[in-house]
Amino acid sequence: xxxxxxxxxxxxxxxxxxxxxxxxxxxxxxxxxxxxxxxxxxxxxxxxxxxxxxxxxxxxxxxxxxxxxxxxxxxxxxxxxxxxxxxxxxxxxxxxxxxxxxxxxxxxxxxxxxxxxxxxxxxxxxxxxxxxxxxxxxxxxxxxxxxxxxxxxxxxxxxxxxxxxxxxxxxxxxxxxxxxxxxxxxxxxxxxxxxxxxxxxxxxxxxxxxxxxxxxxxxxxxxxxxxxxxxxxxxxxxxxxxxxxxxxxxxxxxxxxxxxxxxxxxxxxxxxxxxxxxxxxxxxxxxx
Amino acid sequence: xxxxxxxxxxxxxxxxxxxxxxxxxxxxxxxxxxxxxxxxxxxxxxxxxxxxxxxxxxxxxxxxxxxxxxxxxxxxxxxxxxxxxxxxxxxxxxxxxxxxxxxxxxxxxxxxxxxxxxxxxxxxxxxxxxxxxxxxxxxxxxxxxxxxxxxxxxxxxxxxxxxxxxxxxxxxxxxxxxxxxxxxxxxxxxxxxxxxxxxxxxxxxxxxxxxxxxxxxxxxxxxxxxxxxxxxxxxxxxxxxxxxxxxxxxxxxxxxxxxxxxxxxxxxxxxxxxxx
Numbered sequence: 206x207x208x209x210x211x212x213x214x215x216x217x218x219x220x221x222x223x224x225x226x227x228x229x230x231x232x233x234x235x236x237x238x239x240x241x242x243x244x245x246x247x248x249x250x251x252x253x254x255x256x257x258x259x260x261x262x263x264x265x266x267x268x269x270x271x272x273x274x275x276x277x278x279x280x281x282x283x284x285x286x287x288x289x290x291x292x293x294x295x296x297x298x299x300x301x302x303x304x305x306x307x308x309x310x311x312x313x314x315x316x317x318x319x320x321x322x323x324x325x326x327x328x329x330x331x332x333x334x335x336x337x338x339x340x341x342x343x344x345x346x347x348x349x350x351x352x353x354x355x356x357x358x359x360x361x362x363x364x365x366x367x368x369x370x371x372x373x374x375x376x377x378x379x380x381x382x383x384x385x386x387x388x389x390x391x392x393x394x395x396x397x398x399x400x401x402x403x404x405x406x407x408x409x410x411x412x413x414x415x416x417x418x419x420x421x422x423x424x425x426x427x428x429x430x431x432x433x434x435x436x437x438x439x440x441x442x443x444x445x446x447x448x449x450x451x452x453x454x455x456x457x458x459x460x461x462x463x464x465x466x467x468x469x470x471x472x473x474x475x476x477x478x479x480x481x482x483x484x485x486x487x488x489x490x491x492x493x
Numbered sequence: 494x495x496x497x498x499x500x501x502x503x504x505x506x507x508x509x510x511x512x513x514x515x516x517x518x519x520x521x522x523x524x525x526x527x528x529x530x531x532x533x534x535x536x537x538x539x540x541x542x543x544x545x546x547x548x549x550x551x552x553x554x555x556x557x558x559x560x561x562x563x564x565x566x567x568x569x570x571x572x573x574x575x576x577x578x579x580x581x582x583x584x585x586x587x588x589x590x591x592x593x594x595x596x597x598x599x600x601x602x603x604x605x606x607x608x609x610x611x612x613x614x615x616x617x618x619x620x621x622x623x624x625x626x627x628x629x630x631x632x633x634x635x636x637x638x639x640x641x642x643x644x645x646x647x648x649x650x651x652x653x654x655x656x657x658x659x660x661x662x663x664x665x666x667x668x669x670x671x672x673x674x675x676x677x678x679x680x681x682x683x684x685x686x687x688x689x690x691x692x693x694x695x696x697x698x699x700x701x702x703x704x705x706x707x708x709x710x711x712x713x714x715x716x717x718x719x720x721x722x723x724x725x726x727x728x729x730x731x732x733x734x735x736x737x738x739x740x741x742x743x744x745x746x747x748x749x750x751x752x753x754x755x756x757x758x759x760x761x762x763x764x765x766x767x768x769x
Contacts, residue, residue, distance in 0.1 A: 212595070219586045222586035223601065226608050234616065236623075303506040313513075313514050314752070315753075317699075318699060318749045319521065319745050319749075320703040320744060323744050330734060339523065373517075433706065452617075456617060457710075469612070469615030469617075470615065484603050484607065
């Protein structure tokens, strides 16, 4: 059992990581809180003192606030649904016996290595360009009018781009989970004459629940703050302004630090609501 | 009887899986192909797939325009430095959580992960100001620190799940034989943990390499890594497909090759040790 000695040693070893994260969390957070109560325009008069909750009310009553929250949620949920559903199908397929499984896996995993700025640029120009993009060629080939992806269906386009990047991640985690499934159980069900759908619903899906939780948790953490994909493709135009992007615009484009900081506090609150919800699920799964 | 797989079914699986695999990989393949075309061929209608005059001209132009090697070097330093620093800090922490757990271990772990949920944009300006004050703006050291900090929770988490798989009895045996804490870590734990540590390093190297919020917002010229290199092609140069493709290929090639060579460790790392 752990001795008193090893306990204090353990605390000492944990200290640097805990201390650094605490500083990383508290210092910027308190600065953001401080700025959020001030009128602070770096290029137009600098710090002009306390204004109470003015920034907070202005940020929420701005006509772009609720659409931004909505856009954020639609994008995150859309990507989660696509990656989890296709991830399950793809991992079931990759689990089947086939020739060249290793190579197929390499092909499927590849998008994960592509940096967001590159994938956004490549999709935006080489695929979604309404004149020279490959999709435009494809549409014309079938006699249809090319779609102006990023202005006609901007949110859908961004969801597609980001889903492409995250599908490998979901697929690989789900595949690992499927491979650990006890095949005897499946065979028994098959012999008992359970149809494919029933086998999937009652045996495979419950087995995958933990893996699905992990996929959702980790992806949500990364997706809530997607930035590069929007920065490069639409620059927040055509209703693709997420909360992250709105704050970015307030702080860096309109140089209104007070207002942007208040927005930052809202974003932190939103993230914490989501986090609390997710942590509950994961916390439960941690012991299992 | 075991599930008999007819070769017919295997053939169907193979065809479907390859088709989907190629479809998913296609954007990357298309980018690589386009990088070897001339600008005129890159936007030819109908598109040309393979029968074009292969040229390296675009690579030369991109290199001349923006000195690729400097961006590459910055990416290597920032991703490598932040990952190694992070692992150095996380190993002791993960060790103590895995082997000397207390009542609060789980809370600390979840708290660490929750700092990851802090939206970066919410604290952009404070960090920006601090960086100016400390002279870290547009410096590689500054980015190494920031990216280390944003990945630290994931590094701790991954190492923790790997360490927990190591049976505690072995450590106790070493302790009985009189091993000190230091010896225990260096001679017993580390060798067993190396595969897990390798996966952790790999995955975090990739995450750091591709990080595009802080690297875009905290660099200008000196410390700009490949994410910034490629962002400079957003417009109007993005309309030159061949050059854009060459630049894209140059930006993703190092990590794509690394990722493919280390696929096994990576798959293990990707699951965050949470799925077996």
